[in-house]
Amino acid sequence: MGYKAMQTRISAIAELYDLISHSARNGTVTADGYLRGIAKTMSATLLGNASDIKIEVDAEALDIDPDKAVPFGLLVNELATNAVKHAFPNGIGRVVLSAKRVGGDVALTVSDNGIGIGIDTKDPDAAKAPQRRGFNYVTIFVRQLGGTIAVSPPNGAGTTVTIVLPQLGAPPPRTSERFAA
Numbered sequence: 463m464g465y466k467a468m469q470t471r472i473s474a475i476a477e478l479y480d481l482i483s484h485s486a487r488n489g490t491v492t493a494d495g496y497l498r499g500i501a502k503t504m505s506a507t508l509l510g511n512a513s514d515i516k517i518e519v520d521a522e523a524l525d526i527d528p529d530k531a532v533p534f535g536l537l538v539n540e541l542a543t544n545a546v547k548h549a550f551p552n553g554i555g556r557v558v559l560s561a562k563r564v565g566g567d568v569a570l571t572v573s574d575n576g577i578g579i580g581i582d583t584k585d586p587d588a589a590k591a592p593q594r595r596g597f598n599y600v601t602i603f604v605r606q607l608g609g610t611i612a613v614s615p616p617n618g619a620g621t622t623v624t625i626v627l628p629q630l631g632a633p634p635p636r637t638s639e640r641f642a643a
């Protein structure tokens with residue numbers, strides 16, 4: 463793992479805590495603001511102003527349970543970092559972070575218009591190579607959140623990772639909180 467990738471992982475975690483603590487007063491984290499914060503941090507640390515790789519956000523103002531915000535943010539960070547690192551050998555492209563309601567679930571997508579993922583993610587051994595920590599982390603976070611993951615076919619036009627997450631929203635307040643002063 464390179465220095466920049468490590469720095470981005472650390473910045474992402476700092477940003478997550480920052481965004482989560484700002485939102486803590488009303489007990490929720492909002493997907494659009496959260497994703498915008500992640501995109502901004504990533505652009506600053508990984509890309510810089512002069513880059514021709516742009517990270518955009520297309521998200522609804524839906525609530526994320528603060529208990530779920532850290533794994534949610536970390537998996538977004540892994541997938542967006544992958545797009546920036548692997549998708550654009552020419553240094554030009556677009557990454558879109560999206561979160562939308564689909565029925566009672568939230569669909570999170572991280573997509574890019576790059577060269578395509580090139581590994582068969584349906585192959586159970588494909589994600590296990592030692593250098594492929596990122597995808598293993600993503601799989602763990604998705605499992606932790608009770609969600610499902612689908613990756614666009616290898617060598618397609620660009621890469622889209624879709625993660626469907628049930629019950630991402632804030633739970634009803636606990637009794638102790640409801641009657642707190």
Ligand SMILES: Nc1ncnc2c1ncn2[C@@H]1O[C@H](COP(=O)(O)OP(=O)(O)OP(=O)(O)O)[C@@H](O)[C@H]1O
Pocket residue numbers: 463467544545546547548549574576577578579580581589593594595596597598621
């Ligand atoms: N958006 C993408 N576009 C093109 N190739 C991708 C994309 N995402 C992942 N890949 C390919 O899949 C491989 C596995 O990704 P993974 O995140 O597991 O490992 P890594 O990024 O190489 O290393 P690490 O995440 O451990 O720093 C990458 O090495 C790359 O070849």
Ligand SMILES: [Mg+2]
Pocket residue numbers: 540543544595596597
């Ligand atoms: Mg990676």
